[in-house]
Amino acid sequence: MFTGIVAAVGRIEKVTPLGAEDAGVRLTVAAGSLDLADVELGDSIAIQGACMTVVQKSAAAFDVDVSRESLNKTVGLGDAGADVNLEKALRAHDRLGGHLVSGHVDGLGLVSKFEPVGESHELRIVAPKDIGKYLAYKGSVTVNGVSLTVNSVSDRADGCEFSINLIPHTVEVTTLNALKTGTKVNLEIDLIARYVERMMSAS
Numbered sequence: 001m002f003t004g005i006v007a008a009v010g011r012i013e014k015v016t017p018l019g020a021e022d023a024g025v026r027l028t029v030a031a032g033s034l035d036l037a038d039v040e041l042g043d044s045i046a047i048q049g050a051c052m053t054v055v056q057k058s059a060a061a062f063d064v065d066v067s068r069e070s071l072n073k074t075v076g077l078g079d080a081g082a083d084v085n086l087e088k089a090l091r092a093h094d095r096l097g098g099h100l101v102s103g104h105v106d107g108l109g110l111v112s113k114f115e116p117v118g119e120s121h122e123l124r125i126v127a128p129k130d131i132g133k134y135l136a137y138k139g140s141v142t143v144n145g146v147s148l149t150v151n152s153v154s155d156r157a158d159g160c161e162f163s164i165n166l167i168p169h170t171v172e173v174t175t176l177n178a179l180k181t182g183t184k185v186n187l188e189i190d191l192i193a194r195y196v197e198r199m200m201s202a203s
Contacts, residue, residue, distance in 0.1 A: 001089060001090045001100060001101070002051070002087050002089060002090055002101040002103050002145075003090055003095075003097055003098040003100070003147060004101045004145065004146055004147025004148075005147060006086065007087050008032040009085060009175055010083070010086045011029070011081065011083050012077075012080055013030045013080070013081075014028035015079070023068060024066050024070070025078060026063055026065050026066075027052075027063065027065075027066055029047065029061060029063070029084065029086070030061050031062060032086065034086045036058075036059065036060070039057060039088065040054070041057065042054065043089060045064070045086060045089070046085070046086065046088075046089075046101070046103045047064065047077060047084050047085070048075070048076040048084045048085055048175070049085070049101075049142055049144050049146075049186040049187075049188055050066075050070060050105050051102070051103025073105055074105050074186050075184045075185065075186060076144065076175075076186065084175060085145040085174050087145060098146075099142075099147050100191050100192075101147060101191075102188065104188060105187065105188055106131055106189050107127065107128050108128075108184045109125040109126060109128075109131075109186075109187045110125065110126045110182065110185075111123065111180065111181055111182060111184075112124045112126050112161060114180055114183075119167075119168055120165050120166055120168065121165075121171055122163060122166075123165075123179065124161055124162070124163045124164075125143065125164070125187070126156075126158065126160070127162065128159050131159075131187060132159055132160025132162075133197075134193040135150055135160055135162050135189070137150060137152065137153055138150065139193070140190045141162070141188070141189065143176070143186070143187060144185050144186050145174075146170065146174050148164045148166075149164065150163070150164060151163045151164055
């Protein structure tokens, strides 16, 4: 479990195939300012919003194995040299600064606008229809591992467009600063929305 509060921006240093073309890969990730002193083999670290298991580590880097399924359902995990948002798993005594995030990407969104507005940035993303129904005004959503608040929601023929106001700090300390129109992003809906849907649909 995570909070969506990015602890550091790392970089994918190496992508090593684990077998045939349809197999997964091993990523070597430079941890940047993320402190790995308390990270053990088997611990979870979210990379661009996707929960991964540490299989090897050094003082400044760690390795994770990514399945082909995860590579197919996410963006930003298979590119050597790519900057990535990092967050260690939530501990029971930690502050919940964002919202409860599972690290399971629900789908991909498409950036339709990313522009400065005053001191902030306006980010607009078109989500697939099956994800759009979980988005609500002032609700929570995770974009590339970052916990964000939805400012508006608009259903349209090709999905659901929602907007987010990004404060300067968020733009500065995450990979969201590299977004542009047409960029694909990893989306995770709010866990509470999942349970509400289940409760409402259960017979």
